[in-house]
Amino acid sequence: MSAFVTVREYARLTTAAVAPGNLDCAQISESAFDWLCELSASFNRSGATLLQVEGRRVLKWDSYVGVLETPCGTRLEILPKHHEQDDCQVKSRQLLRKLIQQALQLKPREVSVASLELFDAPLSEWVMGQFLAELDLLVKRGVRFDYQRIEEEQRFLRGQLNVVAQMRQPPGRQHHFQIRHDVFLPDRAENRLLKLALELVAKSTQDAANWRLANELRAMLAEVPASRQVSQDLRAWSRDRLMAHYQAIKPWCELILNQQMPIAVSGEWHGMSLLFPMEKLFEQYVEGWLRQELQLVAQLKAQSASQYLCRQNNDRMFCLKPDLLIDTPEQRWILDTKWKRVDARKPEKNYDLSQSDFYQLFAYGHKYRRSDGVPKLVLIYPYWSGLQQALPLFDFGKSMNLWVLPFDLENDQLLGASAADIPLRHVGSKRAVMEQSA
Incomplete structure (x- = not known):
């Protein structure tokens, strides 16, 4: 019998009875528990940590978010641990969808107020619903033969x-x-992929509206065969102007077919599984926001890999890859995003900052120094009740400084950006005024 379980990052999963509605601890079946243990072992072999075993009947989830379906039918939804009160589950789902849209550059189609009211649907149903909405529009515009x-x-x-x-x-x-x-x-690569994704949605969805629309579309595409070679058909996906109306549905199709998953679930079982490392989602969201908000004179580069920590026998060792690099003719900024909670109320505990993060930025500052001056270093953490404004300046000496700034994911604001002179376009706007008042 299928079950739906919703938890947050770092939640504990157990086979023992748990009070309902607890996002930090949930009960799962014995079969789901054993399968997750095997899945965790496969992640560990590849160098990633999915969850930790605590005792014989307790698993602690790590910093991955999304949805995972087990062979026994348990569908596990993992939400970001960001909101502290007032409808945490609803707000966390909204936040996760916003982050995924930015990370995968998806453009959801909301056609009415009624569709907005269904925004509380689980992540997997939301993905399938967006795919079906795009496919319905494509069929109405005409399937390419x-x-x-x-x-x-x-x-x-x-x-x-x-x-x-x-x-x-x-x-x-x-x-x-x-x-x-x-x-x-209509037997062409794009239509075959859409038919295969549609078949998977029709079998997986538990939402009545999604099931009804999926079966209507299956009848309309009855003469289209399903793809048997997904990778080959994806490579054959046409990009010419006659196929322009197919581009909006492609990322949703890839997401359904597990071809665009940041974390691939290995093994023979392939359910509706979408796992995302929360650290990477946060980094890519901040990057996308900066690309829209930076002044035209500023150039943003992600994951720069031009410098190394040291050399040995003329061989470079330990590549240094800052998350974000901003350059203007006058100044350079080096930014790193961290999905951690920093607490401004604990100066005696170094605000819960990580010493290794400071070592990392210190190395970036020295190795990515330009000939015309010292770069400005910035660590960006998520905004919450314990971090509502920029921390006092950190001085590395020799004119090298570091700023710790909070990023407000709900209001899309980098608070304290003006203190580090980050060249945003909206100088003097409502956004800048809100930063200064913070």
Whole structure:
């Protein structure tokens, strides 16, 4: 029997009875528990940590978010641990969807107020709903057909006669013609992928509206075969102008077919599983926000890898890759995002900052120094009740300084950006005024 379980990052999963509604501890079945243990072992072999075993019947989830489906039918939804009160589950789902849209550059289509009211649906149903909405629009605009070359034997002439094959006809079969002709069919790579994704959605969805729309679309695409070679068909996805209306649905199709998953679930079982490292989602969201808000004179580069920590025998060792690098003709900024909670109320405990993060930024500052001056270093953490404004300046000496700034994910604001002179476009705007008042 299928079950739906919703928890947050770092939640504990156990087979023992747990009070309902607790996002930090939930009960799962014995079969789901054993499968998660095997899945965790496969992650550990690849160098990633999915969860930790605490005792014999307790698992502690790590910093991955999304949805994971087990072979026994348990669907586990993991939300960001960000909101502290007032409808944490609803707000966390909204936040997760916003982060995923930015990370995968998805453009959801909300067509009415009614669809907004369904925003509280679980992540997997939301993904399937967005895919179905895009597919419904595509079908209404028209599915692209293509000519397919057919070679067959018929008792009548059609198209071209295959002379070589006809000459090889045995005696007594000369009245059968070997012919070639083109047929205008919807059997092309893009449609095959959409049909396969549609079949998966129709089997996986537990939402009545999604199930109804999926089956309506299946009837409309009945003559389209499902893809049997997903990777090959994805490479054949056309980008010409006649296929422009197919581009909006492609990322949703890839997401459904597990071709765009940041974390691939290994093994024979492939349910509706979408796992994302929260650290990476936060980093990519901040990057996307900066690309929209920076002044035109500023150049943003992500994951720069031009510098190394040291050399040995003329060989470079330990590549240094800051998350974000901002350059203007006058100044350079080095920014790193961290999905951690920093508490401004604990100066005696160094605000819960990590010493290794400061070592990391210190190395970046020295190795990515420009000839015209010292770069400005910035650590960006999520905004919460314990970090509502920039921390006091950290001085590394020799004119090298570091700022710790909170990023407000709900209001899309980098608080204290003006203190570090980050070249944002909205100087003097409502956003800048809110930063200064903070």
